[in-house]
Amino acid sequence: MKDPINLNGLTTLSVEEIGDEHLFTSIETPLKKDAFELSDSEKKVKIASLFEEIMDTLGLDLSDDSLKGTPERVAKMYVEEIFSGLNPQNKPKIALFDNKYQYNQMLLEKNITFYSNCEHHFVPIFGKVHVAYISSGKVIGLSKINRIVQYYAKRPQVQERLTIQIANELKQVLQTEDVAVIIDAKHLCVSSRGIKDESSATVTTYYDGAFNNPQKINELLQLINN
Numbered sequence: 001m002k003d004p005i006n007l008n009g010l011t012t013l014s015v016e017e018i019g020d021e022h023l024f025t026s027i028e029t030p031l032k033k034d035a036f037e038l039s040d041s042e043k044k045v046k047i048a049s050l051f052e053e054i055m056d057t058l059g060l061d062l063s064d065d066s067l068k069g070t071p072e073r074v075a076k077m078y079v080e081e082i083f084s085g086l087n088p089q090n091k092p093k094i095a096l097f098d099n100k101y102q103y104n105q106m107l108l109e110k111n112i113t114f115y116s117n118c119e120h121h122f123v124p125i126f127g128k129v130h131v132a133y134i135s136s137g138k139v140i141g142l143s144k145i146n147r148i149v150q151y152y153a154k155r156p157q158v159q160e161r162l163t164i165q166i167a168n169e170l171k172q173v174l175q176t177e178d179v180a181v182i183i184d185a186k187h188l189c190v191s192s193r194g195i196k197d198e199s200s201a202t203v204t205t206y207y208d209g210a211f212n213n214p215q216k217i218n219e220l221l222q223l224i225n226n
């Protein structure tokens, strides 16, 4: 048997046991088949009740003025805000235009601020995303790049998956392989607890098509760092 491999720190299985197919599908956020059987309102009621139990178990007095609304607040925040990207209905509508101006160099949308949450500890991951692409005939409305980033960030995430999900979405929407995504982020699960390293940051990259070229990568990095 080959050495065990570790997928996102969660699964320890041999390559044979997982198989290539499963390695690939781990790019998808793991969702249950019935993930959307409950409506958003039903989810909020259920989460509020479960969160109330967590607070109660911790010994918090839920009759306190400041605490009594927290279960509902957390449920609303989970469903409508920080995990809203789990629901495909919240996927942004993308406006594409013809590349009439024949702009055939890279377009870089840099310093897109994002807030996500670590799927291992449910504490924030935040930082900057830089996205570049070269048009194959269509151009995307600039704000839609930011919206794609926010949609995939609003899920429990690991940074590697977030990087690939953003890149795959852009490749599909823009019908091009010429896509690069760089994420530079801080994980509060590393800085505020556990190892408590406040200075480290995590950088992930995805280069495909024309960006599989050291010169192109240099050009991109220079533009990002300017």
Ligand SMILES: Nc1nc2c(ncn2[C@@H]2O[C@H](COP(=O)(O)OP(=O)(O)OP(=O)(O)O)[C@@H](O)[C@H]2O)c(=O)[nH]1
Pocket: 008, 009, 118, 119, 120, 157, 158, 159, 160, 187, 189, 190, 193, 194, 195
């Ligand atoms: N690869 C990867 N790991 C992450 C990400 N976010 C958090 N982690 C790591 O997930 C790991 C989970 O490890 P565990 O040992 O199960 O959890 P833990 O006992 O809380 O670990 P410590 O954080 O070391 O205290 C930790 O090493 C985290 O730093 C991410 O985006 N990508």
Ligand SMILES: [Zn+2]
Pocket: 118, 119, 120, 121, 122, 123, 187, 189, 190
């Ligand atoms: Zn974490």
